[in-house]
Amino acid sequence: MRTKVRVAAYAVCVRDERVLLARWVPREGAPQWTLPGGGMEHGEDPYDTVLREVTEETGYRIEVTNLLGVDSQRATLPRRRLRGPVDLHRVRLVYEGRVAGGELRDEVGGSTDMAAWHDLDKVSALDRIGLVDTALRMWRERPVTGRLVAES
Numbered sequence: 001m002r003t004k005v006r007v008a009a010y011a012v013c014v015r016d017e018r019v020l021l022a023r024w025v026p027r028e029g030a031p032q033w034t035l036p037g038g039g040m041e042h043g044e045d046p047y048d049t050v051l052r053e054v055t056e057e058t059g060y061r062i063e064v065t066n067l068l069g070v071d072s073q074r075a076t077l078p079r080r081r082l083r084g085p086v087d088l089h090r091v092r093l094v095y096e097g098r099v100a101g102g103e104l105r106d107e108v109g110g111s112t113d114m115a116a117w118h119d120l121d122k123v124s125a126l127d128r129i130g131l132v133d134t135a136l137r138m139w140r141e142r143p144v145t146g147r148l149v150a151e152s
Contacts, residue, residue: 001076003087009050010037010131011062011097012139017120019136020099022057022112024129033128035094035135036115046093054097058115059105062097068138069094069146071131094135 012035013020021033038053040046047064054062071092079085106114123132137148 001085001087002083003089005089005091006039007046007091007093008037008039009046009053009093009095010035010135011050011054011064011095012068012135013054013060013062013097013099014120014139015099015117018117019120019123020058020060021116021118021123021126021128021132022107023114023116024111025113030127031113033118033123033126033132034112035132036112037092038111047095050093050095050097055102056110057107057112058102060099060102063100064095065098066096067093067146068096068135069143069148071134071138071148092131094131094138096139 020036022036023031024034025031036054036057037050040049050064051062054060071094073090075088075090077086077088104115118126123136134148141148143149
């Protein structure tokens with residue numbers, strides 16, 4: 001089985017009890033809300049990644065105010081075309097950010113198609129990826145180790 005590591009950086013931007021999300025459009029399946037952010041380019045610092053990705057996906061320039069934590073997950077992805085399954089290891093750095101400029105707009109030609117602010121108390125009703133819940137929990141709990149303890 002092939003193995004792959006993907007490192008990405010995301011931002012939790014909360015303002016007036018609302019969180020900034022981007023709608024991710026997968027190759028297959030329905031769109032889902034996610035945090036603005038994405039994969040690091042080779043040689044890029046994750047701090048620079050989150051600044052670039054938030055601007056690309058939302059139009060906003062942010063100031064990073066905190067490193068909230070790191071989310072690490074493994075998953076086996078099914079076979080695609082002529083290639084076999086992949087053992088994917090995702091390492092996602094989650095930052096807290098504050099909007100410092102720019103104007104909200106949707107991304108064109110990227111992996112997301114819309115950016116919007118959502119009431120924090122209504123996020124649980126959205127069709128979203130698991131990272132949204134993980135990151136908001138990091139934002140609320142501020143784990144000293146940067147790692148969440150499993151909920152029982």
